[in-house]
Amino acid sequence: MGSPAIAILGTGSYAPARTLTNDDLSKLVDTSNEWIFSRTGIRERHIAAKDETTSQMAAAAARIAIADAGITTADIDLIIVATVTPDMAMPSTACFVQNHLGAPGHAACFDLNAACSGFIYALDTAWAMLGSGRYRYALVIGAERMSTVLDWTDRTTCVLFGDGAGAVVLGPARGTAQIIGTKLYAEGAHADLLCIPETGCSPSDQTPGGLRKQPTITMKGREIFKNAVREMEQAAREILHQHHLEPSAIDCVIPHQANLRIIASIGQHLKLPPERFFVNLERYGNTSAASIPLALDEARSTGRIKPGDTTLMVAFGAGLTYGSALVRW
Numbered sequence: 001m002g003s004p005a006i007a008i009l010g011t012g013s014y015a016p017a018r019t020l021t022n023d024d025l026s027k028l029v030d031t032s033n034e035w036i037f038s039r040t041g042i043r044e045r046h047i048a049a050k051d052e053t054t055s056q057m058a059a060a061a062a063r064i065a066i067a068d069a070g071i072t073t074a075d076i077d078l079i080i081v082a083t084v085t086p087d088m089a090m091p092s093t094a095c096f097v098q099n100h101l102g103a104p105g106h107a108a109c110f111d112l113n114a115a116c117s118g119f120i121y122a123l124d125t126a127w128a129m130l131g132s133g134r135y136r137y138a139l140v141i142g143a144e145r146m147s148t149v150l151d152w153t154d155r156t157t158c159v160l161f162g163d164g165a166g167a168v169v170l171g172p173a174r175g176t177a178q179i180i181g182t183k184l185y186a187e188g189a190h191a192d193l194l195c196i197p198e199t200g201c202s203p204s205d206q207t208p209g210g211l212r213k214q215p216t217i218t219m220k221g222r223e224i225f226k227n228a229v230r231e232m233e234q235a236a237r238e239i240l241h242q243h244h245l246e247p248s249a250i251d252c253v254i255p256h257q258a259n260l261r262i263i264a265s266i267g268q269h270l271k272l273p274p275e276r277f278f279v280n281l282e283r284y285g286n287t288s289a290a291s292i293p294l295a296l297d298e299a300r301s302t303g304r305i306k307p308g309d310t311t312l313m314v315a316f317g318a319g320l321t322y323g324s325a326l327v328r329w
């Protein structure tokens with residue numbers, strides 16, 4: 001007998017109230033709305049309040065996903081938070097989320113770092129754990145407070161990212177809706193292309209005074225762009241091939257929301273029209289691990305994804321990591 005069918009039973013998302021427009025950014029660094037929008041498709045992004053943590057944003061998205069799934073917090077026995085901006089190095093953000101939600105003590109909680117591919121990695125992990133039959137309902141969350149790891153004097157990176165969270169509840173399939181497949185990849189040889197180099201734990205992070213450096217993102221944008229197009233296309237093609245599907249069988253593609261030009265290139269390579277892709281990066285920027293679940297929730301709540309649809313999610317991020325997931329609704 002095979003593993004039990006597991007489905008996404010509910011989705012939720014959260015974005016901080018404050019928005020920062022491209023014009024606002026042009027007062028901080030030498031940039032313009034014209035440059036940012038034409039090169040990326042981004043118009044604005046959300047920025048967490050001073051006292052708003054990654055775990056609070058994650059919990060806000062999770063509450064909506066739990067209600068949408070028609071279960072209660074007491075049913076949750078696994079919480080995975082994909083993030084590169086945890087509240088603390090320890091304990092995990094997932095433990096804070098458990099506490100914010102009042103989830104039961106028997107729930108296993110941990111964080112997962114696969115950068116912008118984190119949500120797909122976490123979905124794969126939770127699916128396998130639920131498939132083992134030892135867990136019944138899982139919260140899979142992507143949540144980021146990217147504003148804290150940006151160098152606000154570096155125009156090549158600070159214009160790209162934003163804060164937010166997206167969550168899904170996984171559990172036993174109730175009808176024909178289910179997760180069909182996932183596929184994960186990593187290419188550590190290119191780790192240097194996109195990093196937050198300092199953790200404060202490495203000897204090289206120590207200053208003579210013993211102080212930690214403030215960690216911020218460094219990125220080789222053009223190289224990342226080329227790899228993103230190639231590897232997201234590969235992740236899409238291989239999972240479709242594995243499940244004997246043509247790209248045209250996909251009702252909605254939810255790509256990682258980093259750059260509209262990357263998404264357009266993938267569409268051209270897969271011969272899929274732009275309407276087949278759900279894109280909301282114009283209003284959020286790149287929210288790293290939160291990007292796919294944030295877009296997924298919006299696609300569902302606006303009716304872009306309907307029962308019976310087949311969705312392809314495809315991600316790419318630092319690592320380099322990439323991956324894909326096929327889901328029937």
Ligand code: UT7
Binds near residue numbers: 030039156225288
């Ligand atoms: O989540 C996954 C991680 N991230 C990504 O997927 C990002 C992938 N990369 C990209 O999206 C693009 O490479 C960027 C949007 C980051 C940059 O676009 P680009 O078309 O590759 O520009 P570029 O880096 O080649 O820079 C072109 C010019 C440069 O000036 P010069 O050397 O031609 O005089 C930059 O200094 O644009 C300049 N530039 C800017 N100008 C105004 C770079 N950033 C800015 C800016 N405003 N914010």
